[in-house]
Structures are given as C-alpha cells and as structure tokens.
Amino acid sequence: MTWKFYGRSLELESLRKLLTQPRWFFCAISGRRRIGKTSLIREALQTLPLARKAVYLQVPDSDERDVVAVFVDALQAAAPQGLPASVDPGSLHRFSDMTRCMGELCRAGWVVILDEFQYFNRKSLSAFPSLLQSEVDKLTGGSSGGIFVLGSIHTEMTALLEDRSSPLYARVTDRMALDHWDFVTLFQVFADQGVTQPEDWLALWGLFEGVPKFYRDCAHQGVFEPLLPSQIESNAGLHAIEALFFSASAPLLEEASTWFMRELRGASVSILRLLSHQQPCGHQQLSEAYAQSFSDTKSFANYLSVLIDRYRLVERLQPVFVQTTGSRQARYQISDNFLAAWLAAIEPGVQAARVQPLVRALEIVATRLATHEEIVFERMVRKLMAEASRRGVGDFALTDIVTGYWNRPRDAARLIEIDIVAVNETDRVVRFGSCKRSESKHNGESVKKFEQHISDFLTTSTGRRFTGWTQQRALYSPRFSADKRSALTQNGYLCVDLPDFHAWLCKPSP
Structure with missing residues (x-):
C-alpha cells in the first residue's frame, strides 16, 4: 500500500516559518528514535515555495576521525546541489575544519542537519561543542542558513545545550520536542491502510504506539494488505510481528538491540527484563526480584533512576492525588510499548524460532502478547x-x-x-x-x-x-x-x- 507523510501539521508550519524567515537559526529537535525528526525536516524542506539546500549527517558513535569522514561523505552526497566555492570536502580532517565548513555552508544559505547530536556528549567527541560554539557565535545575527541538531536522549541533549557549563549554553534559537502521533493521526493511518477492527488498533498501538517509522515499515512489508485464508485467525499485531521480526527481511529484528541495548549496559537491561514480566509493580517487589539475580543491591535505586530520568524508558506511577515521588505506593512500568512488547513477548519468540518451528515460536509470542495487551490497554x-x-x-x-x-x-x-x-x-x-x-x-x-x-x-x-x-x-x-x-x-x-x-x-x- 502507498505511504505518505502523516500528521505534525503544527510542527510543519513552525519549521516552514523558521526556514523562510530572513535570519540564521540554531534549532534543537528532540524525541525518541524513529519518532520522525528527520522526516519532519525533509517534509518541511520539500514543501517550501523556494527550495533550500541542505546537508544531512547522522553522527556515528565513534571518534573524531570517523565523524569527520562521515561528514565528508555527506558533503559529497550533497555536491549535486552545488556546494559553495569555499567548501572543499577533501580539505576536512579535524573537528575545527568541520565546524568552519558548517559556517561557510550557513553563510551561503545552506541548512546543516546533525542527527544523533547527543553523541557529542561522549568523551571522545567532547571537543566538538566548543568548536561549534565559536562558529555559532559568528553566525548569530546572520540573515541566512541554519543548523538543526537532533537528539534522542533527553539528558544528554540537555547537558550539551542547557547546562550552564556547556559551551553551547544559551545558543539555541529555536526548540521543538516531538512526541508520538496523537490518536487522530493514528486513526487516519488506520483508515488509509484499511485497518478497521478495534482489536487490531489495540494490537498495533500496543506494539508501536505512535512511532511513524514502525507503521511505515508495516506498510512496506505488506502488513496492511488483506490477510490470506491461512492468516484469518491472526490479528494485525501478530501479522506485523511475523513480517517485521520473523520474515527473511525482518526489518525490526535488530531494532531493540541496536537502539535500546546499545545505550544500556548490565544491570539496567536486567531491570527492564524483570519489569517487563511483572509490570506494573512496586519498588519493593522490583528490588526483591533484582536482589535474587544480583548481589549488588545497593546500586538498584541508582540504575532505576537512570532508566526513569536519563533514558525515560521507565515511568513512575502514583495513585490519584498522590504527588510525592517517594511514595511507598508508587509503581513502575516500561514507558515504551515497543520495548515492553519486545522484552515480554517478541524476544522469547525470536529465541525459540532458532530451535523450534516458526508456528511454535509464534504461539509463544501470541500467548505473551495477550498479557502485554491487557497492560497497555x-x-x-x-x-x-x-x-x-x-x-x-x-x-x-x-x-x-x-x-x-x-x-x-x-x-x-x-x-x-x-x-x-x-x-x-x-x-x-x-x-x-x-x-x-x-x-x-x-x-x-x-x-x-x-x-x-x-x-x-x-x-x-x-x-x-x-x-x-x-x-x-x-x-x-x-x-x-x-x-x-x-x-x-x-x-x-x-x-x-x-x-x-x-x-x-x-x-x-x-
């Protein structure tokens, strides 16, 4: 089925206004991975009355040499648009060269997009913010060009852009935070893609919530096509899981490990796994389950706080009218449907499929998914x-x-x-x-x-x-x-x- 850009009308209008006004900008856009930050900018650029030239860099979690090399590749990919005469990709070797090049692009009216900007908070890349600050200060007050910085880890974006000790403190001219699609947009997607059954709405929302990229993957993998006679007993959720995690292409099979697990280590992952099988649950219940697996129980509260405050992967729930965060009645649950579904239902099925028939693996997923849907409903x-x-x-x-x-x-x-x-x-x-x-x-x-x-x-x-x-x-x-x-x-x-x-x-x- 065909796919188009959905929703985000207010955000689109804000970006179009930003891109057409006669001033330089430094705009920060935050939101979880796959939420559509890059797609939003691309849609805004493509629908402008007058085209704007742009270069896009997805920052690798690597070192200075690799980041600059990837930026050079990005410039060469953008060369058909007509790079400014002052920009020579072959002369870029260090961060200082890269930031000067960004300045030249902006002065020529270009838009520079730095995705995964939070990686510049890594020690190996920490020189970049100071060099960028120097260039930003020169560009401030200019009449053309702009820089977008996109990030998915809230605390690290905050440390780079809002901490008083950061070189880029108070330099951002515009901000935007992207959340999940609202339900009005989701219902439009369901209508366009022929998803008419309420049970399927729950199943898909329970897996993907309002993350645009996942629904686009469903469309491209034929999930929304009419079911075959052999699939009639399956709902859209199981059909999506089979297509996206168990098929030959399996576009989402590595998503959880490359997104969530790459950022997390050891005990944090263990807490998420424990929580996925008994959520929502209280602090004592979760800490006791953790203690049965690890002897280092003193650090449990710290790991839990990191998952709540830094990664926003766990939410603390309070009963009605209870405001104190330290309340004994607080409960915890995984805040991201995709991660919760992966840990509770999909990953066990993927592991089973390595040694068991596919039909048995999908039965395991179906049983666990029913419990997951009870919680997310x-x-x-x-x-x-x-x-x-x-x-x-x-x-x-x-x-x-x-x-x-x-x-x-x-x-x-x-x-x-x-x-x-x-x-x-x-x-x-x-x-x-x-x-x-x-x-x-x-x-x-x-x-x-x-x-x-x-x-x-x-x-x-x-x-x-x-x-x-x-x-x-x-x-x-x-x-x-x-x-x-x-x-x-x-x-x-x-x-x-x-x-x-x-x-x-x-x-x-x-």
Whole structure:
C-alpha cells in the first residue's frame, strides 16, 4: 500500500516559518528514535515555495576521525546541489575544519542537519561543542542558513545545550520536542491502510504506539494488505510481528538491540527484563526480584533512576492525588510499548524460532502478547481520555490527568485496585473505570469485584474527598457488542470502546 507523510501539521508550519524567515537559526529537535525528526525536516524542506539546500549527517558513535569522514561523505552526497566555492570536502580532517565548513555552508544559505547530536556528549567527541560554539557565535545575527541538531536522549541533549557549563549554553534559537502521533493521526493511518477492527488498533498501538517509522515499515512489508485464508485467525499485531521480526527481511529484528541495548549496559537491561514480566509493580517487589539475580543491591535505586530520568524508558506511577515521588505506593512500568512488547513477548519468540518451528515460536509470542495487551490497554484508555478531553470531545471533561488507585495493604484481602479514576473538579464528577482486553471479561464476577473496590476506596482518606460528588462507573473494552452494551447499561454502567473514541475524535468539523 502507498505511504505518505502523516500528521505534525503544527510542527510543519513552525519549521516552514523558521526556514523562510530572513535570519540564521540554531534549532534543537528532540524525541525518541524513529519518532520522525528527520522526516519532519525533509517534509518541511520539500514543501517550501523556494527550495533550500541542505546537508544531512547522522553522527556515528565513534571518534573524531570517523565523524569527520562521515561528514565528508555527506558533503559529497550533497555536491549535486552545488556546494559553495569555499567548501572543499577533501580539505576536512579535524573537528575545527568541520565546524568552519558548517559556517561557510550557513553563510551561503545552506541548512546543516546533525542527527544523533547527543553523541557529542561522549568523551571522545567532547571537543566538538566548543568548536561549534565559536562558529555559532559568528553566525548569530546572520540573515541566512541554519543548523538543526537532533537528539534522542533527553539528558544528554540537555547537558550539551542547557547546562550552564556547556559551551553551547544559551545558543539555541529555536526548540521543538516531538512526541508520538496523537490518536487522530493514528486513526487516519488506520483508515488509509484499511485497518478497521478495534482489536487490531489495540494490537498495533500496543506494539508501536505512535512511532511513524514502525507503521511505515508495516506498510512496506505488506502488513496492511488483506490477510490470506491461512492468516484469518491472526490479528494485525501478530501479522506485523511475523513480517517485521520473523520474515527473511525482518526489518525490526535488530531494532531493540541496536537502539535500546546499545545505550544500556548490565544491570539496567536486567531491570527492564524483570519489569517487563511483572509490570506494573512496586519498588519493593522490583528490588526483591533484582536482589535474587544480583548481589549488588545497593546500586538498584541508582540504575532505576537512570532508566526513569536519563533514558525515560521507565515511568513512575502514583495513585490519584498522590504527588510525592517517594511514595511507598508508587509503581513502575516500561514507558515504551515497543520495548515492553519486545522484552515480554517478541524476544522469547525470536529465541525459540532458532530451535523450534516458526508456528511454535509464534504461539509463544501470541500467548505473551495477550498479557502485554491487557497492560497497555489501560494505558491506551487513559491517553484516549486525555486527548478527547483536550480536544473538547468525548463523554468526560477532565480537570486533571487520568490515573488510577491502588493501595499496599499488609492483608491481601484488603487490596484495592481501580484502573481508572478520572476527575472533573469543576462539575464535581468522578469516574471509576475498569479496563478489559475483551468484553467477555466484564462478567458478573469482575463487575462485583470492581464495585467492592470502589466501595472500599470511598472509605479511604483519598476516597472521602468524593463525598457528595456524582459518581460514574464505566467499563472499557476494545469493542462492545450491542447486546453486551445493552445488558451492562441496564445495570447502570457506561460502556466505552475504541469505536466510541474514534467517533468522538474523528467527527468531521461542522
């Protein structure tokens, strides 16, 4: 199927404005790998009324000589555009030559793009920022050209550009942070690619969230083509996994190891693996699991903090109204769907395929993927509620972020667990929600348990805040049949599924 550039309309407009105004710029764009930083710049350049010349360098995690050599290759690739007479690729040997060349390009109106800029925070490349600062100071106030620096590791980009001790401190003229596609864009992608089943929306989002490159790979590998008769029992998620990880080309097979694992070492990887099999879980549960594998338990908290603050691969969750980061009730889960799915479901299948038939390996993936989807569906609902509320649509107007509630009782019989606690302070409405991957799991037993947990929660100090408020009970599933919805609605429950969110978010403007 064909592919096009999706979404990012606000970001595109900002870049077009930046590229057409009569001033030099130094723009930093941050976001996880594969989120579309380079594609966004390329789309902006290609859609300008007047073409801009550009040179692109993906910085290797190497040494000075290699970086300069790769930059020379980039200049030679850009030569057909007509390099300035003052630029001689053959004369570049050191970082000082490279930065002077960047200055010459900018003064000639060129745009220089440095991808993976965070690698300049490495000791072996640390001379570059000071040399670039000297050139930036000369270019500041100019009327042409510009430099984009793109990076995927937040803390290292911050250290290079925002730390007061950094040579490039206060030099950035423009900033942009790219997040995942929103659901409006995802629903457009699904519509264009013929993905119509809500279960497939969950399966694909659970694997790739809103990362453009992964969906483009799906299109190029035929994942969105109609299924063969032998594949009818498979959902889009399993079909994508088979095509992207188990086929002859397998374009994503090395993605996890070359992206995540190259940046991480030892204990950090072990924590992610432990977390992938029992998330979300509390600090004590995770630290005890870590202690069973490693004797150096004192460093556990440091490794966990690095995963949260530096790499942003783990998120710390708090129950509703709990603000303290050190709360004993905090839970942790992997914040990236692709990484969580890889560690929990796909990697075990890939390993099994080396010694077992493919069909058996895919069965292992399918079983583990079902558990993974149970976890990510709750997260998906929270994000859908937030986006719908932000756009002024949907059936609940939020005044705070959507979270849940859980406690840590000594007696397991006193456990309280509520998936969704959504609050509208203005209208004094609170919604309690239960999320299930299948409508059949919203049965009499689970609904009774849901009610008991709400009742117990309302007796807590947190729950008593909602005395006198309007209380709603909502059940969430990827899809509700008409009969199931009718039966649950008659018992006083709101039923919300993915087609409901699709209808709200994709409703045509009047």
